[in-house]
Amino acid sequence: MANLRGRKRRWRTAASAGAVAAVLVAGTVPAVAAGPGHGVARGDQGPGKSGRGLDKEALRAALAGLPDENVTGGLIRMSGTDGRWSGTAGPSVPVADSHFRIGSVTKIFTSTVLLQLAAEGRLALDDTVQELMPGLLPADYFPVTVGQLLSHTSGLQIMTCATEDMSPREAVDASLACGEPTEPGRATRYNGINYFIAGLIIEQVTGRTYGSEVRTRILTPLRLRDTYVPALDDWSIPAPYTRGLVAVPGGSGELTDVSVQNPYGWAEGGMISNAPDLERFFTALYRGRLLPPAQQRDLFRMPAAASGDTQFSYGGLQRTEFPDGTVVWGKSGHVPGYTSGTFATRDLRRLLVYALNPTDRSPELPYVLRIAGAAFDVPVPATAG
Numbered sequence: 344m345a346n347l348r349g350r351k352r353r354w355r356t357a358a359s360a361g362a363v364a365a366v367l368v369a370g371t372v373p374a375v376a377a378g379p380g381h382g383v384a385r386g387d388q389g390p391g392k393s394g395r396g397l398d399k400e401a402l403r404a405a406l407a408g409l410p411d412e413n414v415t416g417g418l419i420r421m422s423g424t425d426g427r428w429s430g431t432a433g434p435s436v437p438v439a440d441s442h443f444r445i446g447s448v449t450k451i452f453t454s455t456v457l458l459q460l461a462a463e464g465r466l467a468l469d470d471t472v473q474e475l476m477p478g479l480l481p482a483d484y485f486p487v488t489v490g491q492l493l494s495h496t497s498g499l500q501i502m503t504c505a506t507e508d509m510s511p512r513e514a515v516d517a518s519l520a521c522g523e524p525t526e527p528g529r530a531t532r533y534n535g536i537n538y539f540i541a542g543l544i545i546e547q548v549t550g551r552t553y554g555s556e557v558r559t560r561i562l563t564p565l566r567l568r569d570t571y572v573p574a575l576d577d578w579s580i581p582a583p584y585t586r587g588l589v590a591v592p593g594g595s596g597e598l599t600d601v602s603v604q605n606p607y608g609w610a611e612g613g614m615i616s617n618a619p620d621l622e623r624f625f626t627a628l629y630r631g632r633l634l635p636p637a638q639q640r641d642l643f644r645m646p647a648a649a650s651g652d653t654q655f656s657y658g659g660l661q662r663t664e665f666p667d668g669t670v671v672w673g674k675s676g677h678v679p680g681y682t683s684g685t686f687a688t689r690d691l692r693r694l695l696v697y698a699l700n701p702t703d704r705s706p707e708l709p710y711v712l713r714i715a716g717a718a719f720d721v722p723v724p725a726t727a728g
Contacts, residue, residue: 397426397693401717405710406432413705415588415598420618420696421718422626423687429618435586435700440617442569442584443698444604445683446676448621449572449614450538452557454493454659455628456545458638459560461489465548468493468641468657475544479515484524489544490641491527492537494655496648498525502535507607510575511539514607530650535611538659542610553610565627570616573606580615587680589703598702601680612676618696621685625673629691643672643689665721671695675711682707686715693719 402419409417409432416433418441429439460466468490472480480487491497504521505514518536525532542553549556554572562570573579580602588598606613616624631639642658655661660672663686673686673695682701687694695718701707716723 395425395720397421397428398717398720399426399428401720402428402714403430405714405717406430409433410435413702414707414710415700415702416585417697417699417710417714418585418618419714419718420622421693422622423691423693425693433700435588436698437583437585440569440583440619441698442581442615442617443683444580444587444606444676444678444681445614445616445621446608446612446678446681447535448616448674448676448683448685449608449610449612450659450676451628451674452561452614452624453538453541453545453553453610454642455633456553456556456560457489457493457541458634458641458658460545460548461641462635462638466544472540472544476540476547479540479543481519485527487527489541490646490657492541492544493659494646494649494657495531495533495537496528496646497534497537498527498529498532499534499536499540500524501532502539507605509607511542511609515539515543528646528648530648531654533653533655535608538611539609545610557614561624561633565623565632567616567620567624570614570620570624572609572614575606575609575613578603578605585681585698585700587678587700589680589701592703604679608678612678618698621683621696622694625685625687625694625696626691629672629687629689665715665719665723667721669719669721671719679703682711684711686718688719695719 402421406417406419416431416435418431418436418439419429420439421428431439461468466475466489469488471486471488473486487497487499500518500522502514502518505517509517515536545553545556557572561567584602587601589601590596591599627633634642642656642660644657645654645662646657653661659674661674662670662672664670671686671688673684675684680700681698683698685696697714699707699710712723715721
């Protein structure tokens with residue numbers, strides 16, 4: 344295993360080199376623009392596909408050819424009323440229920456806890472960071488609401504000045520000291536700082552650690568035994584796990600094992616899970632088992648400020664619409680050596696969990712697109728190969 348402890352890399356966000364973007368198909372399959380009003384409800388059904396079974400040959404083909412020089416292995420897990428299927432490929436994936444680092448999929452656990460706190464009356468989506476955590480943001484900043492954090496419309500600075508050796512609070516402070524914010528509520532700008540602040544708010548409001556709140560509120564009730572928030576000094580990953588193998592820039596070109604790495608992402612991207620647990624979590628979430636009706640609506644409610652090809656709800660879910668009208672909701676994540684995502688139709692007709700081990704030699708987006716096309720029986724761009 345490579346020892347990365349001495350390195351002080353800058354925070355890797357979705358915009359960083361080698362990432363697949365923080366979305367399923369960002370910039371390739373445009374999302375529908377938000378309409379007027381504070382929040383926008385949108386229809387989610389594809390064009391007459393209900394009841395069509397999974398194309399299992401297409402799913403097998405989506406993993407065919409692995410491993411190669413860009414991806415050392417991958418797994419797919421499909422569930423829903425249209426059928427079930429799972430498959431793996433490549434030596435980096437020992438078994439179908441292997442653990443992997445889920446990166447920014449962590450954000451949906453964070454947003455769920457905040458929506459639960461809203462349901463309990465302990466905060467509201469319209470509450471501001473300035474009210475909940477006085478002194479965290481500079482005094483001359485515009486008010487930034489919890490809802491703007493969760494939907495990435497806060498306008499706060501991108502986390503380019505934080506490094507992996509910083510605590511969550513130090514990372515936020517370093518980012519706020521670097522560059523200028525934009526006015527909140529004007530546009531979507533995907534940004535990890537939003538969820539670091541969300542994690543700090545959870546701790547401030549509850550008086551408990553972020554990890555303990557996720558465990559008590561989500562992991563234990565759903566019996567997600569293979570999912571957890573690592574302590575910030577716990578670089579390990581439990582066996583069996585998929586191996587993160589990357590070509591280190593400036594190195595010999597040989598692959599380096601980075602499976603053991605700093606879980607610096609915390610509430611933004613630090614969790615570890617596996618495909619069965621992610622399937623169970625998203626199924627319970629979409630069925631309303633974790634949130635009462637008002638917050639369940641917020642989970643899918645889009646801000647009026649949503650803009651561009653990457654748009655997020657007040658529950659942190661990304662809404663993606665394919666060219667044929669099929670709509671899926673979910674989240675993807677990336678840390679070195681690991682790319683994964685969970686996406687589903689809102690009615691849970693189809694739910695996809697995928698995980699890849701990219702080498703960072705070339706973008707893994709074509710592989711993700713190929714999986715998405717097979718999973719949801721939709722056309723994808725020719726770049727999917």
